[in-house]
Amino acid sequence: LSNSKAVVSTQSTGPKVQKVVTFLFSSYSSAPQPTVAMVIAETILPPRFLSLITQIIITMNLFWFQDQTVRASLPLGGSTAETQSAKETEVLVALSLGISINILELISLFVGYTIFSHGTGMFSTACHVAGSITLAFVLLESLSVTTLWYSFALTCVLPGLVELTTVIVIARIQGGR
Numbered sequence: 814l815s816n817s818k819a820v821v822s823t824q825s826t827g828p829k830v831q832k833v834v835t836f837l838f839s840s841y842s843s844a845p846q847p848t849v850a851m852v853i854a855e856t857i858l859p860p861r862f863l864s865l866i867t868q869i870i871i872t873m874n875l876f877w878f879q880d881q882t883v884r885a886s887l888p889l890g891g892s893t894a895e896t897q898s899a900k901e902t903e904v905l906v907a908l909s910l911g912i913s914i915n916i917l918e919l920i921s922l923f924v925g926y927t928i929f930s931h932g933t934g935m936f937s938t939a940c941h942v943a944g945s946i947t948l949a950f951v952l953l954e955s956l957s958v959t960t961l962w963y964s965f966a967l968t969c970v971l972p973g974l975v976e977l978t979t980v981i982v983i984a985r986i987q988g989g990r
Contacts, residue, residue: 815892815946819986830974837890841984846868848878853955857931857938858928858934859923860938860942861934861938861941862922863984864937864938864941864942865915865918865919865922865937865941866919867939867941867942867945868911868915868945868948868968868969869916870911870916871945871948871949871952872908872911872915872948873912874952875908875948875951875952875961876908877910878952878956879901879904879908881904881952881955882899882904882955882957882958882961883897883900883904883949884954884955885955885956885957885958886903886904886957886959887900887960900958902957903959905959907958907961907962907965908961910965911965911969914969914970914973915941915969915973917973917976918937918972918973918976921976921980926975926979926980926984927979927983928985930983933975933976933979936972936975937972937975937976939948940967940971940972941968941972943967943968944964944967944968944969946970947960947964947968948961948964951964
């Protein structure tokens with residue numbers, strides 16, 4: 814194969830075989846060659862989507878088992894109903910904000926503004942993988958709400974702000990044309 818076309822010697826086969834082979838491989842030569850940006854986007858996009866969905870699913874699971882996180886956050890000596898109510902509200906707010914930011918980031922990904930932003934994609938993927946691991950530990954080990962807030966800040970807010978900044982920059986660039 815040379816230049817995506819089959820080269821067949823006409824001495825050994827004949828012109829009919831050469832035409833058939835050229836016809837079979839001609840669709841490969843006429844197809845547009847993918848650019849580096851397309852290849853990188855195709856490589857980054859599936860892990861980014863999967864890591865974001867994984868973090869959303871684990872956050873939803875934390876909603877069902879939020880009582881474990883509340884119990885882990887209460888003082889050992891005993892707690893009042895007021896303290897428990899405050900911790901329940903704190904856990905609910907952290908989980909609600911986390912899932913809201915992740916869903917907004919997912920919508921932004923579906924709209925397509927940041928599909929070809931490779932730095933944003935890699936950063937988002939790394940943060941959401943770390944967030945999924947951290948939230949899995951919060952879920953499995955019944956860690957306190959403080960750990961949940963740190964995880965929320967580093968793996969939801971930070972990539973959400975980067976995503977928002979990227980969308981604003983891209984929108985301003987497209988609006989200036």
